[in-house]
Amino acid sequence: MNFSFLHEQWPTFLSAAWTTLQLSAVGVVLGTLLGVLFALMRISTFKPFKFFASAYIEVIRGTPLLVQILLIHYGLAEFINLPAFASGVVALTMNCAAYMAEVFRAGIQAIDKGQLEAARSLGMTRTMAMRHVVLPQAFRNMLPAIGNEFIIIIKDSSLVSVIGIGELLYRARILQGSLFLPLEPLIVVAVIYFVLTFTLSNLLQALERKLNKS
Amino acid sequence: MIKVEELHKSFGSNQVLKGINTTINKGEVVAVIGPSGSGKSTFLRCLNRLEEPTSGRIYFEEREVTGSQSELNQIRQRMGMVFQHFNLFPHMTVMENLLLAPTLLKKNNKASGQEFALELLRSVGLEDKQSAYPAKLSGGQKQRIAIARALAMQPTVMLFDEPTSALDPEMVGEVLDVMKKLAKDGMTMIIVTHEMGFAREVGDRLIFMDGGNIVEEGNPREIMANPQHPRTQDFLSKVL
Numbered sequence: 001m002n003f004s005f006l007h008e009q010w011p012t013f014l015s016a017a018w019t020t021l022q023l024s025a026v027g028v029v030l031g032t033l034l035g036v037l038f039a040l041m042r043i044s045t046f047k048p049f050k051f052f053a054s055a056y057i058e059v060i061r062g063t064p065l066l067v068q069i070l071l072i073h074y075g076l077a078e079f080i081n082l083p084a085f086a087s088g089v090v091a092l093t094m095n096c097a098a099y100m101a102e103v104f105r106a107g108i109q110a111i112d113k114g115q116l117e118a119a120r121s122l123g124m125t126r127t128m129a130m131r132h133v134v135l136p137q138a139f140r141n142m143l144p145a146i147g148n149e150f151i152i153i154i155k156d157s158s159l160v161s162v163i164g165i166g167e168l169l170y171r172a173r174i175l176q177g178s179l180f181l182p183l184e185p186l187i188v189v190a191v192i193y194f195v196l197t198f199t200l201s202n203l204l205q206a207l208e209r210k211l212n213k214s
Numbered sequence: 215m216i217k218v219e220e221l222h223k224s225f226g227s228n229q230v231l232k233g234i235n236t237t238i239n240k241g242e243v244v245a246v247i248g249p250s251g252s253g254k255s256t257f258l259r260c261l262n263r264l265e266e267p268t269s270g271r272i273y274f275e276e277r278e279v280t281g282s283q284s285e286l287n288q289i290r291q292r293m294g295m296v297f298q299h300f301n302l303f304p305h306m307t308v309m310e311n312l313l314l315a316p317t318l319l320k321k322n323n324k325a326s327g328q329e330f331a332l333e334l335l336r337s338v339g340l341e342d343k344q345s346a347y348p349a350k351l352s353g354g355q356k357q358r359i360a361i362a363r364a365l366a367m368q369p370t371v372m373l374f375d376e377p378t379s380a381l382d383p384e385m386v387g388e389v390l391d392v393m394k395k396l397a398k399d400g401m402t403m404i405i406v407t408h409e410m411g412f413a414r415e416v417g418d419r420l421i422f423m424d425g426g427n428i429v430e431e432g433n434p435r436e437i438m439a440n441p442q443h444p445r446t447q448d449f450l451s452k453v454l
Contacts, residue, residue, distance in 0.1 A: 123287050125287055
């Protein structure tokens with residue numbers, strides 16, 4: 001094993017890690033917001049919303065993320081010229097939204113019906129009851145599942161290397177070729193991915209502990 | 215104060231209410247009794263439309279409960295409800311439970327709301343629990359808080375859906391005491407209950423329901439002493 005390239009190449013890995021983080025963070029944040037929307041649509045009584053959300057979730061869950069990334073990148077190129085980074089963000093967001101929607105739906109439906117009834121019986125509107133009574137409780141229950149999805153997105157962001165975004169895996173592949181080292185750059189990025197996800201996982205556990213105290 | 219006209223409710227093909235007609239007057243304490251499945255809880259839940267009536271009309275203080283949603287939200291602010299399983303908000307302290315709805319729905323200032331909430335907690339004997347979370351309370355305490363939470367909206371009528379059925383026997387008394395005090399203070403109350411002694415002592419009127427109909431209604435003492443309808447006789451012979 002020869003890791004001497006790190007001496008010169010560490011800024012490359014650092015900036016690649018930064019790109020990975022940006023991709024995942026934007027994907028997760030937008031995906032979560034969109035996910036809440038899809039979840040509310042899926043449990044709504046308005047049939048067209050319900051149908052659209054269900055169809056969306058099934059299609060996204062039923063097709064590989066790699067295929068989605070390629071489809072979005074080359075498909076959108078027919079209409080607008082998006083930079084690769086934007087295509088990557090769109091693909092990760094759309095994918096994340098589908099899984100988050102299911103996490104949120106399950107979380108909301110797990111809250112006892114009596115909670116909504118108590119809030120409504122006091123005169124609160126449906127929106128108030130959701131926002132102040134149901135969602136805060138659902139969020140606490142959903143935290144482990146949300147954390148899981150965050151971690152999956154960080155790892156799956158490596159798939160956007162196929163459309164040439166300079167994130168961790170893409171840079172490692174380039175170094176493999178230019179340095180004639182098949183293994184070492186991959187080991188380095190594996191370690192970086194693990195550090196990212198492990199840190200996140202610990203942060204989420206700390207947040208859970210904090211919420212459980214109250 | 216509340217007027218119910220030809221109230222029907224079906225769940226699928228199951229007819230639960232088959233045409234209820236009744237009027238509830240201001241200050242009246244009405245106890246609703248009957249065997250399980252008689253429709254008494256459904257009847258109560260239709261009064262503030264937690265259960266959507268299949269047909270019929272309900273009026274409350276000259277406004278139609280069975281009207282628009284925005285009208286309904288206004289009406290619900292004036293109709294408190296207490297549930298069998300308390301349904302306190304577990305992620306909030308007792309004080310926050312009491313203040314949530316008034317803060318969101320009433321325009322008056324925060325300090326006076328807090329003062330009123332404290333007064334309510336004092337009246338149910340739980341002033342010292344204001345910063346406790348519901349998980350730390352006993353069943354009887356939870357139900358007394360739930361009553362205070364409903365009162366915090368200053369309702370003119372209170373609906374009770376089997377308020378003591380989920381309680382350990384030794385805690386029933388403390389909840390009934392709070393309800394008695396409320397009745398004595400002149401609150402209009404409709405109580406679905408299995409507590410016959412309470413219904414006789416506090417009730418101004420007894421409604422006996424069976425099979426989705428009001429079978430018999432009138433003075434609780436008279437009905438319990440001398441039920442007219444065979445089904446009332448049969449039911450009372452089992453529970454008294």
